[in-house]
Amino acid sequence: xxxxxxxxxxxxxxxxxxxxxxxxxxxxxxxxxxxxxxxxxxxxxxxxxxxxxxxxxxxxxxxxxxxxxxxxxxxxxxx
Numbered sequence: 001x002x003x004x005x006x007x008x009x010x011x012x013x014x015x016x017x018x019x020x021x022x023x024x025x026x027x028x029x030x031x032x033x034x035x036x037x038x039x040x041x042x043x044x045x046x047x048x049x050x051x052x053x054x055x056x057x058x059x060x061x062x063x064x065x066x067x068x069x070x071x072x073x074x075x076x077x078x079x
Contacts, residue, residue, distance in 0.1 A: 001073060002055065008068040009033070009051045015040060029066055030054065 015025045018036075023043035027033045035050045037043030055073065058065050065073040 001071075002052070005055060005065075005068060005071050005073050006048055006051050008071045010044065010048060012068065013044070013047055015043060027051065029068060 009027045009030060012028050013025050014028065015023055018024055023037050023040050025035045025037075025043050025047045027047070030051065033047070033050055033054050035043055035047035037046050055065060057063075059073065
């Protein structure tokens with residue numbers, strides 16, 4: 001479930017070449033998810049890590065996780 005969510009988020013990523021030759025990436029629908037890297041591949045690797053951390057923080061805080069093209073992560077309290 002988490003790996004599917006990260007994969008779907010990476011499919012939605014938008015990359016931009018910055019004036020200094022590095023790359024920046026964001027994911028449509030995931031507010032605050034931003035990564036940078038010296039290369040496009042490095043930026044993609046960093047973005048995957050940022051998405052995972054963003055997702056874990058939301059789950060830990062009991063915050064809703066937006067659905068991405070039918071992929072959902074449901075947060076339930078342990079009983």
